[in-house]
Amino acid sequence: MRLHRNLCFAVIDGLHKIFNEGEYADKVIQSLLKRDKRWGSRDRSFVAETTYDIVRWKRLYAEIAEVKAPYDRDNLWRMFAVWATLKGIRLPDWKYFVNTPTRKIKGRFDELSKIRKFRESIPDWIDEVGIAELGEDTWTKEIAMQNEQAEVILRVNTLKTNKKDLQLKLQSENIETEFLNNYPYALKLKERANVFKTEAFKDGWFEVQDASSQLVADFLDVQPGMKVVDTCAGAGGKTLHIAALMQNKGQVIAMDIYESKLKKLKTRAKRNGVHNFDMRVIDSTKPIKKLYDKADRVLIDAPCSGLGVLRRNPDAKWKLEPEFLDSIRVTQQEVLQQYSKMVKPGGKLVYATCSVLPSENQKQVDKFLTSESGKDFTFVKDKKILAHKSGFDGFYMALLEKKK
Incomplete structure (x- = not known):
């Protein structure tokens, strides 16, 4: 493969925004791909995949390149040189690659690959959490799979x-x-x-929509004519699936705290031919209280660490902080306590996350079921999906039924 200067510059600019300015990788790459209309599909693919690759392996490449954050442009070029060398790409005689120690790079890679936190390129604290919650063997397999490129x-x-x-x-x-x-x-x-x-x-x-995510709407067991609430709908991927399963009959209420996300759902619903839905912004407790004991089905696709979907969001592991994990567990329980009140007697609730950590999943369900709000619910079944076993995203879903 021959490296082209304008494509490599685009990658370096993207990495600077992601690593030093805290921008989200998917948004940065979308912007980069609009940079030059003359680029063909191969050029665009190079920019996107190379940027994602270096983001995914940031810790390993930085360690090999002997650079530390914040990364100036020389540092980023050194990390790029590590990426190219390990891919077997011949480095051109540009000033950025002068004196690149290719043999030393390969030696350092072999040496660091024996240590999981470098081999899988993850922060120490995430590695520790993974071992504590899943055990050494399962975590080793799971985090390795989370570094594989996700299929479409x-x-x-x-x-x-x-x-x-x-x-x-x-x-x-x-x-x-x-x-x-x-x-x-x-x-x-x-x-x-x-x-x-x-x-x-x-x-x-x-x-x-990833195959694991597609299982959630089915798990909810909806029927045409029901009143169904998708409480953390976002841009509405699961809302659209639920509406299709209901054959456009009944009512799906898509709720979210972000109105901007729900606006995207409106566009998608029109294209999908979905018309049995309403959108409600959760800007206070009123929208929730109005639906107490009204819904046949409630989906809580709860906010989470996202440790089951690192394959498609590799920059998330560099943005996550231990404090966020603590606060999101509190949020998850609060959401369960509040939103579960919308389920009517005899109705069903699904609690789901795209995390593989038991503390965000079955432990949250157990805690809810022993609480005052949860005493009216019975546990029906749950599904724990690990990426290394399924080949798709890590996910969790639990089905609960409210007593009549």
């Missing part, structure tokens, strides 16, 4: 089409997919492609 998974919109027709439609647009066993709505791309430019996407035939 589509969820078919059953309001408009079916899996087979979607597959054929994408095939006509030169995108090959395959079915996944035990995931009734999922198609996996055989090769990465920009699916958002396809006619199938513009026509609302699918959404991009």
Whole structure:
């Protein structure tokens, strides 16, 4: 592979924003890809994947390059040189790469790869939490899988089409997919492609959604005609899936504390042909209280550490702090206590997170069930999904039923 100066500069600029200015990697990369209209798909792929790669392995590369935060541009070029050397890419004779010790880089990589926190490129505290909660063996496998690039998974919109027709439609647009066993709505791309430019996407035939995430709406056991509340709806990926399972009959109420996220749902719903939904901003306790004992189903896709989805958000491990983990556990319990009151007698509640830590998952459910608010609920079942076992995102979901 030959390195091109303008593409490498884009990567360095992106890394500077992510590492030194605290910007989110996905937003930075979106912005970088608009930089030069002449770039082809291969150029854009290089910028995106190289930036993500260096973000993912930041600790390992910084240790090999012997640089420390905050990273000036010389430091970032040194980390880039480590990335290129380990990929077997010949370094051009640019000033940034003068005296790059390629043999020493390979030696340091072999040496550091024996230590998990460097090999998997994670902060010490996350490594300690992972071992404490999952045990050495499980954590070692899980964090290794979290460093693999996530595959692109589509969820078919059953309001408009079916899996087979979607597959054929994408095939006509030169995108090959395959079915996944035990995931009734999922198609996996055989090769990465920009699916958002396809006619199938513009026509609302699918959404991009990881296979693990697709299981949540099914777990909620919705039926057409029900009143269902998605309490932490965000941009509405699961809201849309719930609406499709309800065949557009009944009512789905999408709630979130951020109005900006719900506005995205409005656009997506129009494309998906979903019209049985309402949106409510949680700007006080009133929207919640109005729904006490009214909902047949309530989904709490709770805010969490995101340690089950590091494959698609590699910069999250550098932004997370131990204090956040403590505060989010408090938030999770508060949300469970409050939002569960919307479930009517005989109704069901699903508590879900994209974390693999028991302290955010089954321990939160256990604590809730022994509380005053939880005494009216019974535990039905739960599902713990680890990335290294499923091949998809780490997830947790628990189904509770309110006594009649």
